[in-house]
Structure formats: C-alpha cells, structure tokens
Amino acid sequence: MAYANNQLHVIYGDGTLGLGGDDFHYIFSYERGGLESLVTQGKEWLYRTPTPVFWRATTDNDRGSGFSTKSAQWYAADMFSTCEKISVTVDDKTFDQLPVAPFNNQFSDEEYADVVEIAYTYATNTVPSTPVEIRYTVKASGQIKVTVHFDGNAELQDLPAFGIRFIMPTAATGFDYTGLSGETYPDRLAGATVGTFHVDGLPVTKYLVPQECGMHMNTSALTVTREKTLNNADHITQPFELNFNKADSDFAFSCLPYTPEELESATHIEELPLKRRTVLTIYGAVRGVGGIDSWGTDVEEQYHLPAKNDYDFSFTIDLDK
C-alpha cells in the first residue's frame, strides 16, 4: 500500500492506536498500557509491551551491603507497576480523551499524520508512588523516539537502575554496538576501550551465583539481530535487525535472555530457564557495582541513584542504522 505524501497511516482502533508506513506497523495499546507491536519488514519485535525498569539483579556486593533489602520496593515496582494515564497527540492535536469507541467512529481508514506522540504514565508500585512517563514520538519515516522520565521523590530509597525493557519473542543471534568494550558500570568503565563491537548470542556472564551482568555503558548505537520469529506462517530465516540510537545523549544497555527477576531467583547458572527470548533493557541511569568489600560496604556515593532526583533519557528506534 502506498501512503499519501509519505505520511503515517493512523488507525484509530477501538482499543489501540495503529501506525503504519512502508515496511513497518506499530500498535500502541490502551488496554496493555504500552507499545504492543513493533513490526518491521513483516517481523514482530515485541513479546510483551515495554515497561519501565527499576531493578537490576542483585550483585554480591548489593547483597552484602544490604542494598537490595533496603531498596526492595523497586523490585516490586519493576514487576508490578501499572499504567495510569495515556495521552495521544496526532500532529498538533492532543486528544482530550482517548480516541477509542465510540469517539473513534468519526474517523475513517484514510487518516494520515506527519507525527504521532503517545505518552504512557506509570505509577510505581512503591510507597509513596511516583510517576514515570514513557513517551513515544513516531515520525512518518517509522522512526520512534522514546523519551523516559522519572519524577524524583525524596521519600523513596535509592534506585538500582532506571530504564525501559523490551522483551523480544525469540532469542537474538547477536548484537552490535558502538560504545565501550566488555562489561561496564559507572564505577568500572575506565579500563574499557571505545569502539564498535559484535557480541554473538546472548551471553550471560557466569558469576557463581547469577547476578547483574552484561551492562554496556556509554552506548551511542545498538543493532539487535534475530533470525527466528514465532509466526507460524513465516518460513524465512534470514537475519533481521532493529536499531537503537542515541538521541540526546548516550545510553546504557544489556541484552540478555533473562529478566533481572529470573536472574535473581537462580542460585546457579544452570538453574536459569532455557534461553528463548531476548530481554533488551535500555538504561538512562545505572547504579555502580563495586564496593570495597562484599559484605557491608556500599558502593561509593557518586555511583548511587538517589530517588530524589529526576531521571530523563531518550533514544530512537530506527529501521535503518
């Protein structure tokens, strides 16, 4: 289907907002509280809607210093925070109410726009709760800019991390990124070299007890490559890619087959589930890992993430590199 004037095709669904273009189609769900589908070149990239991330798996040093216990609310928030508010803006028009049925009866299948913005506001499952917004700005080219904001609240404990998690339906065959070599953290990036690196598969660093691993700080570009889909009618096994690029500043990410909660529950690496999905987390803020010891001393002050601060980050999802 050709699109008029290279604009986004806007589908005002009854429970979703669809956005289409050449070789891409996105579905933003009102029910699921997030981006439900991200299809490029006929391949689905999402297994579940992206959610805000507050937890990274406990390191031995977190355990020893009691950090995870003190900040345990963020574990719940990571798993169980809810979407409270959705706002939709098409070109210059921000809807007063969500354009769902019957409000959407006024539209047709011939709706087009240059830019569409949809913002999801989540309430953290903490006491007190604080709002977090994930805003998707979609251009006619198919580029999605993702802007994430955390509203600081001084009554809350330090955060382990702040980011957004994309769970992809199948395990990636690898990823390429431009940033720092090896596994890096805010307090452990001096030894890294800057460059473009390829990583095969989804390696989980084999710490004796599974824990936070695979972080890549100061990243400007990331390409995730998969070969398999869950689509029963898709018989093509050519590699296909999705690109993430810096917007306002570099980001951190980890690309693993597991969520932090899965890592958290295993006492040995062989207890982890079979690797069947890709868990890509893009971080705007990461707590350090290093202590002086692993049984009482906290990470140095400058590598903490105080909850009183606002945290903001952004990046783009691009069809081409």
Next chain:
Amino acid sequence: MQADIKWIDDPETFRINQLPAHSDHYFYKNTDEIDQDSSFVKSLNGPWKFGYSKTPQDRPVNFFQPDFDSRNFDTIKVPSHIELAGYAQIQYINTWYPWEGKIYRRPPYTLNSDKLTPGIFSEAEDNSVGSYLKTFTLPESFKHQRIIVQFQGVEEALYVWLNGHFIGYAEDSFTPSEFDLTPYIQDGENILAARVYKRCTASYLEDQDMFRFSGIFRGVNLIALPDTHIEDLDIRPVVSDDFQSGVLNVSAKTSGKYDKNSTLKLSVTDSDGKTIVEQEQPSAEELSFEPMDFSSINLWSPDSPYLYNLLIKVYGPTKELLEVVPYQFGFRKVELRDDKVIYVNNQRLVINGVNRHEWNAKTGRAITVDDMKSDIKTMLDNNINADRTCHYPDQIPWYYLCDQNGIYLMAENNLESHGTWQKSGAIEPSFNVPGDNPHWLEVVLDRARTNYEMFKNHPSVIFWSLGNESFAGSDIAAMNKFYKEHDDSRLTHYEGVVHTPELKDQISDVESRMYEKPDNIEEYLQNDPKKPFIDCEYMHDMGNSLGGMNSYHQLVEKYPMYQGGFIWDFIDQALLVHDPISDQDVLRYGGDFDERHSDYEFSGDGLMFADRTEKPAMQEVKYYYGLRK
C-alpha cells in the same frame, strides 16, 4: 621410637624426626639433567593403596606392618584430596572452625588451662583418617645412598612408616616434610605407609577461608642424596648504593662424606651464559665462598626480571662429579627509607597485586605446574606485578616462576586462626591462639623458620608475611623477630597487628589493612604515619562486585607512602561437578554438598572464574594496574 596418636592433641608436638627446613634448590647428577628430571629423585605420585576411616577409633592400627593384609584397601591417586575422591564430605567455611555447631572444642592451654585436652582430636568424631600404602622398588642407582622421602603437602597430621618402622611425624600442611629413610630402606621392594589425620591441634592454626580438605595433596618424592650433598644454600646478592655494582655472598651447608677431599666449584654466568666469576672451596659442614664483587650488575625487577645463573658442582675425592646445584638469583634492593617509603632498586614500590589461592576447579588445591604457568600468564597479561601467597606457602615451582617472570611475592606463612577470636565480625579473643600463649609459640616459630629457609634465595620475595588474621600477640612478635634476625634484604608484613597497636613497634614494617575505605586510608596518610601503607586485601571481587578502583588509584598518585595493595583475590574457588538434572558439568560452591555450617558463595571472589577464564572486571584491573607499572 613408636608413633603416638596423642601427638595430634598436643600443640607442642608438631615435628618428630623431620629433617630441618632448607633452601628449595634442585640438585642433579650432572649438568645435562638440569631442566629435566633429576636422577636423584623418584616420584612416588600415582596410585596408592588407601583405607578410609571415619574416626581415629576406626583406623586400621597396624596397617603399616609389612604383613598387613591390605586387600580391602581401595586405590587413591596421590596427589589428591580425600574429599574429592569421594570419601569425606566436602565443606567450605570461612572464619568459623569446621566443627562449628557440631562439637564444642577449645584449643589446649587456653581459657586459663595449663593442661592438654586428652582426646580432643585423637578421639574425635569429626577426624577422619586416611591410611596410605605405597610399595616401591628402590632404583638401582639409589642403592647404598642416603634416602629421604619428601611429602610436599599433606593436610593435616602425617605419620610415616617404612617397612614397619616408624619414621616420623609432621603437621605443617603447606610445606614439605622430609624424613630420612636410610636406616630402614632395603634393596628391592619397600613399603611406605602414611597415616593422615584430617584434624590435629594445627587445625586451630590452619583456619584459612577455603574449602576444607585432607590428604596427601601435593607430590611425594623419594630422594637419593649423593655422598656429598648441599643441604642448604644461602645466596645473598647485595646491591651497592650506586645501584650499579654489587657483591654476591654464598654460603652452604653440606652433609654426607664431607671430608676435606670433596670440593665445591662455584660459577656464575650472566643471562647470555658468559662466565662472570668462578671459585672453589673444600667441602665442610658449613662453608662460605669468598664475597664476589660485581662491578656492573643488571638489576632484577618486574620490568626486567634479570637472573644470573649460579652453578655449584660438587666433586668427590677422586674428582668425580657428585652433584650439580643450579640456582638463578637476582640483584635487587628493598629499602624502607627515612621518608617511610619502600623503594625497590631506588624506585618507589607500587604493588599492583592480587592474593592468590592455589586452585583448580577439578582438583582443588592439588594444582599442576601448567596451572601455575597459566596464572603467571594471566598476571603478566593484566599488569599484575605482585602476589600475596594467601595464606600459606605455595608449591615450590611458583616461587621460581615468579623470579623468572618478575612477580613480586609477599611470601606468607601457613597461619590463620581467625576462628579463635573473630566472632561474627566482633573481636573476642578469649581463647585466642597463638596470641601470647607460650605453648603455641614454637609451632608458629617453626612455620616462620620453614618459610624463610625454603624461599630465602628467591629475588621475587620482597616481604615475609607472618600469616593472616591471627590476633597479634607476643608469639607473632617472635616470628617477626626471627625474620629480622635472619634477613635484612626484605621487609615483614602483618595486618593483624592493627588490632593490637601496642605491638606495632615489634611487628610489621608496614601499616597493612584489609578492605579499608579510601577515605580512612587518606586520613592515615595525612596524619604523620609511622609506616607506609599497604592494602593486603582490597576490592573483594565477589561475583560482579569490582568497581570504584579509581579511588585507590588516586591514593597511589597522591601519597608516596601509599604503596598499593593486593586485590582479593585471583581465582574463584568453586568445584566442577556433574549435575544429573541438567546433565552438565557445573560449578558448585559452599553449601552445595549438604554441608553446614557453610559460607556459601563467599569464596567466589576471584578476578577469574574457577575455570580460569577472566571475569569482565579484569579489563578495569588491567587499566589501573597499567597506569603505574
């Protein structure tokens, strides 16, 4: 003399008939053998007959008699740990003693007792016993020679018999124990018997944070001594104040037919093989060569581990060659100057160090020379320039490898007794040993002596460490005094004196702390400190826990008296076992063997995983350690 099981209950009985400790030199029949197997040495490694007993009461009492029927014995590999061969339970525990929560036990002569505790180990339920038998044929070339047996490492109490005769007793698990077999050796077949008790009073001194094992875990050698043999070699290369020239002093002790008709010919060649000096001395029980002046020397350092080749040839009365002793030595000068900074070769010392346990995920502490070479390569690849041999002497080849590859050594004694005074982190030394206890003095002095005598010729050793996490008292002070009386070319180290500041004038040349925060180190350094500072353990790299190294690097840059430290530690201690559920070979740690009390994954704190692959944090270590090579 007959063996007595009560020795394992007595801290004052720790070596019976054991030959004195001596330098770790190798000796050969001729120069062609150098770098190969010496024809004076026959390895007894391999399969031994083995009887396992759960308690001392169950042991086969007369198993060492030649007519003992050993058909019911199993076979075990020497060297190996009894636990990893499937007999006794594997246990990992840190500070508490392994019997915590199972047996109430206090060290003899403590809590105001002036008595032994009869049966404390000899009648204990937790003291398994290994009874080892090795039948060997005396090699033709060994006939009519003096024959000794060398056990390089046995945990923990060792009794030895040959052909039914009691030979000797030893405790110190991590140093060689040698016994003279000559009176009882026979041509043809001989039966060597070794009894190993898992625990004895030395258990109180060997409370290292590690998997607790027992058995003959290092090699065993049968050694023939030539008619005149260099028992001990003392090589003292002294660097002059100009750091250009030096003097070499060499002295030796000999045994055998050391009549005046034996001759020792010494030569020194440089690394190109060019002869620098030659000398000759008639043999004597104790002898010294003339001091040798070197007008121009190459210094030994991590950047350039230059070694000279010393060779002593021993000739008999008819000028026949009896033995050759090679030793590579290096000139280097370690000084603690008036500015309270340590210098090596006129340069401020910066330790980019690690603590290294001997470890292999498949064989535990029974490691090979290939494991050691691999560890050296990892250190060199990552700018690690120093190793603290925590917390016991390592196998002899390690010290040679460190000489050859330029790794500084803090050569630590086999001593750790934190379970006697460290209680859930609190200091509670009510039954502390060795402390000030006179009954525990000689045994720790013996450990100091052995460590010194064995490794005194290694240029890589720049510190003697008195042990780890034993509460400092007069016994540790006596160890320090021993080193000071015997060696002016190295410094002493002891962290434990931090708890007894009143002893700081008597113990340790350095202020050493573990896991001290950079701020506190800075505070120490800014307040006119008496001693330079070393982190004997820092960064504790348990799992993914290494970060913030820059704060330590800043101290290196800012304070000359901050002299670096040793990261804890080099390699994760974990064991590779087969998991029937996943059908994979997997790594197991404390508590994975149903053993309680345990400290679980606490020993997974290496810069390398237990399979010798590097952790991601190594790139950070390599970077910071590379800034001040």
